[in-house]
Amino acid sequence: MAHQPTDADLIAAAARGDEAAFAALYTRHRDFVARIGLRFCGDHDEALDVVQETFAWLARRLAGPGLRGIGDGRDDTARLTTVLYPVARNTALTLRGRRGRMQIGTAPDTERPAQPAAPHTTNLDAALANLSEPHREVLVLRFIEDMTIPQIAAALAVAEGTVKSRLHHALAAVRAAGHS
Amino acid sequence: MSQELHQSDHPRGTDPVAPPPLAAALRDRFGASPGLPPHVDDAVMSSYRSAMAARGRRRALVRRVLTGGGIAAAVALAAGGVLWIMGAGVFGPRGGKTIVAAAVTGDVNGDGVVDIADALLLARQLDARQLDDGASAAGRTRQLDMNGDGSIDRADVDAIAYAAVDLSAWKGAS
Numbered sequence: 001m002a003h004q005p006t007d008a009d010l011i012a013a014a015a016r017g018d019e020a021a022f023a024a025l026y027t028r029h030r031d032f033v034a035r036i037g038l039r040f041c042g043d044h045d046e047a048l049d050v051v052q053e054t055f056a057w058l059a060r061r062l063a064g065p066g067l068r069g070i071g072d073g074r075d076d077t078a079r080l081t082t083v084l085y086p087v088a089r090n091t092a093l094t095l096r097g098r099r100g101r102m103q104i105g106t107a108p109d110t111e112r113p114a115q116p117a118a119p120h121t122t123n124l125d126a127a128l129a130n131l132s133e134p135h136r137e138v139l140v141l142r143f144i145e146d147m148t149i150p151q152i153a154a155a156l157a158v159a160e161g162t163v164k165s166r167l168h169h170a171l172a173a174v175r176a177a178g179h180s
Numbered sequence: 181m182s183q184e185l186h187q188s189d190h191p192r193g194t195d196p197v198a199p200p201p202l203a204a205a206l207r208d209r210f211g212a213s214p215g216l217p218p219h220v221d222d223a224v225m226s227s228y229r230s231a232m233a234a235r236g237r238r239r240a241l242v243r244r245v246l247t248g249g250g251i252a253a254a255v256a257l258a259a260g261g262v263l264w265i266m267g268a269g270v271f272g273p274r275g276g277k278t279i280v281a282a283a284v285t286g287d288v289n290g291d292g293v294v295d296i297a298d299a300l301l302l303a304r305q306l307d308a309r310q311l312d313d314g315a316s317a318a319g320r321t322r323q324l325d326m327n328g329d330g331s332i333d334r335a336d337v338d339a340i341a342y343a344a345v346d347l348s349a350w351k352g353a354s
Contacts, residue, residue: 014228022228026221031213038214047214056227063231124205140210143198167196174202 007080015062022062026055029080032145033088039140040092049095054088081147085155127177135170138163262300286326286340299340306337 005013005024013021030051037050058080061067067083128136141147141155149167153160198206288298288305302324324332326339 017232019225019228019232023225026224030216030221030224034216035211035213038212039210044214048216048220051216051220052223052227055224056231059224059228059231062228063235124201125209128205128209136210139202139206142196143203143206144211171196171202174199 011062011067011080015066022059025058025080029084030055032081033084035144036085036088037092040089041096043096043099046092046095046099050088050092053091054084057087057091058084079147079151081145082151082154085141086157123177124174127174131170131173135166135173138166139170139174142167285323288324288340294340299337302332302340303334303337306333 005021007025007028010021010025010028014025033051033054034047037047037054038044041047041050058067067080128139131139137156138152141152142149147155149160149163152163156163286294286298288301291297324336326336329335
């Protein structure tokens, strides 16, 4: 089985000017960034702008000071998502703020499947809609993006205990909705 | 359903696992990803190439600055040294004056010692063609013709300079 290069491998190579390595990083993480853009902007075109801006930022970092802790040999297990997430989110929020949209935390209606919600998800949808943004954010990062608690903590720049606490409360709210 | 929500959220290590209904709801609500058209891919790769090209230009500029800076620093150091030494002549006891007969051969400024200030003062006065003032040609030649070739020129400046610097100390140190 072929060796799958880690993010750290690819970042180190891309920082040396290996365009194929950067392309591999982009391919690996573009959907992740696009989902963040869509989630926070709620607009398809703005989500594409978020992708471009985020990876342009990454390119500048690789050509300049590099990424602290990733690709510098200090942590070969670090994932680029922990670095890209705050950049993409802040870019998305900036775009959203600039254009005056207020659709935080909800995917646009045009992007969601036009199908009636299944009965068993109705209460869940309501519970998710009622969650605070920080609580919803950890749910999404954990269960959609499959990030570990340490990775979520790094991405959000909060303590791991904070992530665990938010997850606990978010799941409790979902359970409560399940009982109703 | 509530049982389903409870059954899978037990921690696996430190990371909880999503109950299937929750995972489905989250995917439905937040898992959508916009299709990325080719022009976005092209723009991203273009930004990488631009960033790397800009880095190449920055590095070339830094190399030029360092190289040019090294030369400039050497020139400034040399000029500073010359000015310092010339300052010794200008502000010294006989600064600005024309060479007069010196008791010690090579003692251009007449302070009793032959040092680098004498070499620089002689060089300055050679440049200014001030050697005719204050001393007879014969006496001047006797006092300042360090190498004994019958004339006072840059070779004498060098000879004074060499005399002023104790090279044996450097040789011994090496």
